[in-house]
Amino acid sequence: MKNGNIPFDSIEEIDVRSAKNKLILSFRKLVIMKEFEKLTVAEICEHANVSRKTFYTHFKDKNDMIEQNVLHSITQPFKEMRKLYTVHDLPSTLIMEWLYQRIYEDREFYAKISSFTGQNSLQEFVLQHTTEMLEDMLINVEMSVEDKEYTVYFYAASHTILLIKWIRDGMVVSPRKMASYYEKWTIPIWRDFSTNKKR
16 A cells, blocks of 8 residues: 555555555546546645645656556456456456446546547556557467457457446446456457467
């Protein structure tokens, strides 16, 4: 906790003595209260009672705060879940349901930060991190470089667009149902990939 690597499923337990954590908490509260595009770094700093110099020690800009939220609340924990999946042979739907449930429980925040697209948006960050994860999953699979590139992009882009749609639609589809879509549409193909790993 005290190193700033925040698991956002326990907001109440954050060590608020950390300037970085104060900034993140303020950012999250302010994003829910007003439009992200109109939120300024000065407002975040004032709300956190932290200087702008300190802000720029930890973050490049307010968009960087989105990426760090994605990294610490979704990407890193998801990677840990995938390790458990490999070791304990957990059902893939369980892992995907966990991912969607995590976002669902923080739906007000994600609804606000998914309101825009393009450079440095939630959509771009999710696509980037999903791409990196899938590239890692295919690293030992027998495929041409071109095939890997297009395969990774297809699955990363389709999952990212579906996730953003789900968030913007108000998450009316349950996390379990979203996980079942993933299971039905992608898992059989990825199982085929796993049988083609390099010896």
